Amino acid sequence: MALALTGFSVVAGGLLGWVNDVTAEPIAQANAKTLSDAIAVVVPGFDNNPAEAPETVEVNGATYKIYKATKDGQPIGAAVESASNGFGGTLTVLVGFDNEGNIIDYSLLSHSETPGLGSKAADWFKKGAKGDITGKNPGKAPLTVSKDGGDVDAITASTITSRAFLLAVNNAYAAYMNQHVDGASGASQQKKGAEEYEKADTTNVEPVK
Numbered sequence: 001m002a003l004a005l006t007g008f009s010v011v012a013g014g015l016l017g018w019v020n021d022v023t024a025e026p027i028a029q030a031n032a033k034t035l036s037d038a039i040a041v042v043v044p045g046f047d048n049n050p051a052e053a054p055e056t057v058e059v060n061g062a063t064y065k066i067y068k069a070t071k072d073g074q075p076i077g078a079a080v081e082s083a084s085n086g087f088g089g090t091l092t093v094l095v096g097f098d099n100e101g102n103i104i105d106y107s108l109l110s111h112s113e114t115p116g117l118g119s120k121a122a123d124w125f126k127k128g129a130k131g132d133i134t135g136k137n138p139g140k141a142p143l144t145v146s147k148d149g150g151d152v153d154a155i156t157a158s159t160i161t162s163r164a165f166l167l168a169v170n171n172a173y174a175a176y177m178n179q180h181v182d183g184a185s186g187a188s189q190q191k192k193g194a195e196e197y198e199k200a201d202t203t204n205v206e207p208v209k
Contacts, residue, residue, distance in 0.1 A: 038107040042096025064175035082172035086164040088112035118161035138173035
């Protein structure tokens with residue numbers, strides 16, 4: 001019995017290792033394509049390969065990936081990967097900025113928000129939608145929901161998710177501009193704004209149902 005169990009374990013382990021080896025490359029390729037497609041959405045028009053050599057930058061203790069886009073050798077903006085804690089868990093977003101720090105578009109890469117409510121963040125803040133953030137520049141003022149005195153409409157019944165999403169966008173901007181301006185510029189102001197935003201009181205926020 002012991003020999004049989006040992007043999008079965010060895011065979012099973014070998015099969016699992018083989019399956020992992022066989023699927024690892026296709027999974028990696030699929031993930032790379034998903035990322036490339038997302039970058040193309042948020043920073044359209046580039047002719048380089050931004051996903052090939054992303055830069056990393058640390059802001060307020062968190063690390064961000066920056067995918068710089070160029071056309072004919074000239075920078076046209078970048079996509080920044082940023083995350084924050086939403087209602088159901090980590091919310092990860094890819095935000096596209098032009099050279100001046102204006103938001104071009106975004107793509108919600110992953111989330112654990114409530115289906116039909118917090119999950120609406122994938123489209124709620126898109127161009128022409130109710131919470132449209134495209135064209136806005138977080139360096140002029142951190143993006144906040146109207147309930148907190150800002151000018152962005154929160155997702156209905158999902159204020160916590162909306163705050164988390166905008167925090168991720170604000171921090172993405174801070175990371176991006178940290179690569180382009182000095183410490184006395186809007187980047188340092190944005191970092192301060194993001195810190196204040198993160199500490200904002202949420203005790204009166206309506207729960208997500």
